[in-house]
Each structure stands twice: as C-alpha cells, then as structure tokens.
Amino acid sequence: MNYQQLKEEIIAYSKTIGIDKIGFTSATVFGGLKARLITQQQLGYQSGFEESDVEKRTNPDLLLSGAQSIIAIALAYPSKLKNAPRSTKEERRGIFCRASWGQDYHHILRDRLTKLEAFIQEKVPEAKMKSMVDTGELSDRAVAERAGIGWSGKNCAIITPEFGSYVYLGEMVINIPFEPDTPMEDRCGSCNKCVEVCPTNALVQGGQLDSTKCIAFLTQTKGFLADEYRTKIGNRLYGCDTCQTVCPENKGKDFHLHEEMEPDPEIVKPVLKGLLQISNKEFKEKYGVISGSWRGKKPIQRNAIIALAHFKDETAIPDLQTVLENDPRPVIRGTAAWALGKIGNKEAIPILEKAASREKDEEVQEEINKGMAMLLGIKK
Incomplete structure (x- = not known):
C-alpha cells in the first residue's frame, strides 16, 4: 500500500x-x-x-x-x-471558560x-x-x-x-506506519506574560504548571476552597483563561467554524444568584450539554457564592441566608457564611449568629466564625 x-x-x-x-x-x-x-x-x-x-x-x-x-x-x-x-449591580454574572x-x-x-x-x-x-x-x-x-x-x-x-x-x-x-510530520519551532521566545500574570502563580516557570494551584483545577474541586484562593477566583465558575488571553499569539484570534461550539450567552455567563438554589434536574437540563458541568452543580454553586462575595453583592444577602439555613451540604453552607462576612454588610451579623447557634458541622462553624470576624473587623 x-x-x-x-x-x-x-x-x-x-x-x-x-x-x-x-x-x-x-x-x-x-x-x-x-x-x-x-x-x-x-x-x-x-x-x-x-x-x-x-x-x-x-x-x-x-x-x-x-x-x-x-x-x-x-x-x-x-x-x-x-x-x-452585561453584569449589573442587581444581577451579577459569573463566567465559564x-x-x-x-x-x-x-x-x-x-x-x-x-x-x-x-x-x-x-x-x-x-x-x-x-x-x-x-x-x-x-x-x-x-x-x-x-x-x-x-x-x-x-x-x-x-x-x-x-x-x-x-x-x-x-x-x-x-498500526499504520505514516511518515511523521515535523515538530514546530517554539515561538514564545523571551515573552513571559502568562507566567507573570497567572493569578495563583500556578505557572511555576514557562512550561511547568503546579496543577494544584491552577484556577482551572481549583474551580473543579468539590470541597472547601482554601482562603488564599477564594480572593483569586473572581467571578470564574469553571476554568480560567488568563494565561491564554494575555498571550500575544492569541491577539485577534476568534474563530466560529463549528456551529456546535457556539455558546449560549445565558449559559456561559449566567446570573450568579440564579445558580444558588437550582435543582439537580434544572442544572442538568440547562448546563448538562457543556463540558463545565461534568463535576455536577456543587463546585459551580460554591464558585458562584465566592463570586458574589467578590462583587460584595449586598442584594445576594437574602439568597445566601436561605442557603446557609437550608442547604444540606456543609461546603455550600460554610462558603455562604464566609461570603456573608466578605460582603461586609452588618445586616448579616444576626444571620450568622442564628446559624452559629444551631450549626453542628465543625467546618461550617469555622466558616461562620470567619464571616463574623470580617463583619466585626477582627483580623484572624
């Protein structure tokens, strides 16, 4: 042949x-x-x-x-x-990579x-x-x-x-012996922008990534997010594009060649508050088609709560209160408690006090304490 x-x-x-x-x-x-x-x-x-x-x-x-x-x-x-x-004060939005x-x-x-x-x-x-x-x-x-x-x-x-x-x-x-193509020459040269702007310093050096620090990885985890990373995530719900958007080789690159890759703006840039109490069925129906849904709704909801804290969205206080009082998952309750403190409105003090009086989970109690400390101006 x-x-x-x-x-x-x-x-x-x-x-x-x-x-x-x-x-x-x-x-x-x-x-x-x-x-x-x-x-x-x-x-x-x-x-x-x-x-x-x-x-x-x-x-x-x-x-x-x-x-x-x-x-x-x-x-x-x-x-x-x-x-x-557009993301507005009344309807803050998150983003999928x-x-x-x-x-x-x-x-x-x-x-x-x-x-x-x-x-x-x-x-x-x-x-x-x-x-x-x-x-x-x-x-x-x-x-x-x-x-x-x-x-x-x-x-x-x-x-x-x-x-x-x-x-x-x-x-x-x-199992067919095709003639190999020639590898391409590296064109990054002295450019180091991606390494310099990585939000969590996950790019240890050019070409070496500490995946455990990468926001793309962190947004997919299901547990409590370490405090040091909560302030780095911003409004990212899944993944991170920073090291791509700063790359000079990506300047002006935007291709719409495949219809099935075209994004639904309301899905990839959703209203954050709308994610907090979405059911499993609703989540699968709306987000199940995208790759960012593969870990289920829990990481997305946790990240949405962190994003509301990032925006210091006071309109989300009632929604976060509902989550703190009713959600059966400790990670979601605890993150909501922290977010209430991060938002910084004193109206959240009685909400956290009430939660503290009945919360049985130790990790959630710790998050409630963090939130209360922020509200009372106590540095921990």
Missing part, C-alpha cells in the same frame, strides 16, 4: 468533516515527557484528574499493540462571546475521530485504531507538539500559528 497517498487522502478527508488541523507522528515512546511527568508527580504538581500510570501516558504500544503512528487533530473554538449579557463554551468538546472531537476511523477502515480493513480525547491515557499536548500541530507554550497549552491556543485536541493511535 502507498501510505503517503493514504496520508494525503486522510488529510483531504479531514477537511471535509470539520477537522481544522491534522498532523502525524510516530508511536515511539515519549521519553522526554516521561521524565517530566515523574518530576511532576514527585513535586506534587498533578491534579489527580489525569492518568496516573506514567508508562501508559508515554508508551502508545501499551494502548494499542503494534502501534506505529499517531494522528493528531485540532479544532478551533471561539474566543469572543457574541451578544454577551472558553473551552467550556458550546457543546461538550469531548463529544465533538470523538465524532470527528469516529468519522476518521471509519474512513481509514474502509481504505484499510485490517487497520487497528484507538482514539482518545482529553481523558485518554496519552498527553494530548505532547502528541500534538510532536505531530506538528503547534508548539508547547509557556502557558502549557499548544499554540498554533493559525488559531493561537484556542484549539481542542484529540488523537488516534494506529
């Missing part, structure tokens, strides 16, 4: 099914990545969401016996929200990869393939970098010349 011709046919077909960029690389072990991953684990920089087995993350042959190549794909997503609703706009990208990329698999299978019936998006064992970024999709930026994202870093990545391990 003429594998070069097949490669060209795959590239041509990929354009017809909405793949914005495609690259090919060998399925050899990612040796340099393996060393970096071991270092990340030793430093405690991993989030826990990724595959823990370093061998599986770096050796494609463990995922598909006889693997010879990897096909990497990239789809560009929008960076600007059309008809964005750009990678969570539109339909869940996992489904979109799997659709493209499934079509690509079918095309290849028709050409080569004996071909064996394994595709993955984000939650697979391989590092999407390492594959894309080696396949020439883009270079790995200091913000730990793949940056493409065409679309900046606003791209979703996926890959397919395959």
Whole structure:
C-alpha cells in the first residue's frame, strides 16, 4: 500500500468533516515527557484528574499493540462571546471558560475521530485504531507538539500559528506506519506574560504548571476552597483563561467554524444568584450539554457564592441566608457564611449568629466564625 497517498487522502478527508488541523507522528515512546511527568508527580504538581500510570501516558504500544503512528487533530473554538449579557449591580454574572463554551468538546472531537476511523477502515480493513480525547491515557499536548500541530507554550497549552491556543485536541493511535510530520519551532521566545500574570502563580516557570494551584483545577474541586484562593477566583465558575488571553499569539484570534461550539450567552455567563438554589434536574437540563458541568452543580454553586462575595453583592444577602439555613451540604453552607462576612454588610451579623447557634458541622462553624470576624473587623 502507498501510505503517503493514504496520508494525503486522510488529510483531504479531514477537511471535509470539520477537522481544522491534522498532523502525524510516530508511536515511539515519549521519553522526554516521561521524565517530566515523574518530576511532576514527585513535586506534587498533578491534579489527580489525569492518568496516573506514567508508562501508559508515554508508551502508545501499551494502548494499542503494534502501534506505529499517531494522528493528531485540532479544532478551533471561539474566543469572543457574541451578544454577551452585561453584569449589573442587581444581577451579577459569573463566567465559564472558553473551552467550556458550546457543546461538550469531548463529544465533538470523538465524532470527528469516529468519522476518521471509519474512513481509514474502509481504505484499510485490517487497520487497528484507538482514539482518545482529553481523558485518554496519552498527553494530548505532547502528541500534538510532536505531530506538528503547534508548539508547547509557556502557558502549557499548544499554540498554533493559525488559531493561537484556542484549539481542542484529540488523537488516534494506529498500526499504520505514516511518515511523521515535523515538530514546530517554539515561538514564545523571551515573552513571559502568562507566567507573570497567572493569578495563583500556578505557572511555576514557562512550561511547568503546579496543577494544584491552577484556577482551572481549583474551580473543579468539590470541597472547601482554601482562603488564599477564594480572593483569586473572581467571578470564574469553571476554568480560567488568563494565561491564554494575555498571550500575544492569541491577539485577534476568534474563530466560529463549528456551529456546535457556539455558546449560549445565558449559559456561559449566567446570573450568579440564579445558580444558588437550582435543582439537580434544572442544572442538568440547562448546563448538562457543556463540558463545565461534568463535576455536577456543587463546585459551580460554591464558585458562584465566592463570586458574589467578590462583587460584595449586598442584594445576594437574602439568597445566601436561605442557603446557609437550608442547604444540606456543609461546603455550600460554610462558603455562604464566609461570603456573608466578605460582603461586609452588618445586616448579616444576626444571620450568622442564628446559624452559629444551631450549626453542628465543625467546618461550617469555622466558616461562620470567619464571616463574623470580617463583619466585626477582627483580623484572624
């Protein structure tokens, strides 16, 4: 078989099914990545969401016996929200990161990869393939970098010349020996903006991320958020775009190439108070289609409460009181108590006093004490 011709046919077909960029690389072990991953684990920089087995993350042959190549794909997503609703004093709004706009990208990329698999299978019936998006064992970024999709930026994202870093990545391990594409030259140069402006200093240095400090990770956790990070989150409900928005390579990059990626402004920039008492059913119906819903409503609600505190939204005091008095979840009650203190209106003092008299959970009591201390001007 003429594998070069097949490669060209795959590239041509990929354009017809909405793949914005495609690259090919060998399925050899990612040796340099393996060393970096071991270092990340030793430093405690991993989030826990990724595959823990370093061998599986770096050796494609463990995922598909006889693997010879990897096909990497990239789809560009929008960076600007059309008809964005305004946040007002009466209706403060939160924001989901750009990678969570539109339909869940996992489904979109799997659709493209499934079509690509079918095309290849028709050409080569004996071909064996394994595709993955984000939650697979391989590092999407390492594959894309080696396949020439883009270079790995200091913000730990793949940056493409065409679309900046606003791209979703996926890959397919395959037992066909395609000619590898050439990796792209790093263009970050001396620019260090992303490292300098990271709100939590999660970018330890260019290309090295402490995931446990990253707001994108923190917004997905389900427990109490450490005090030092509550003041850093702002109105972010899910994810963080700071290291992308400051990147010079992203200036002027905004692509609306895929209808299913178009965001609903009311979903990706929702009214915060409306999130506080939303039911599970309502949450799934309204937000279930976006990737930012994968951890359920609890982290989103906790972040919404923190965002109301960030805005010092006094109109939210009755809503926070209701949450503090009625919500069965300690994290949500406790965060509401802290938020009442952070907002700083003395009307919240009797609310916290009442809550303190009947609260049984120790962590919630601690948050009530923090809130009361802020209201009374006591530094702790």
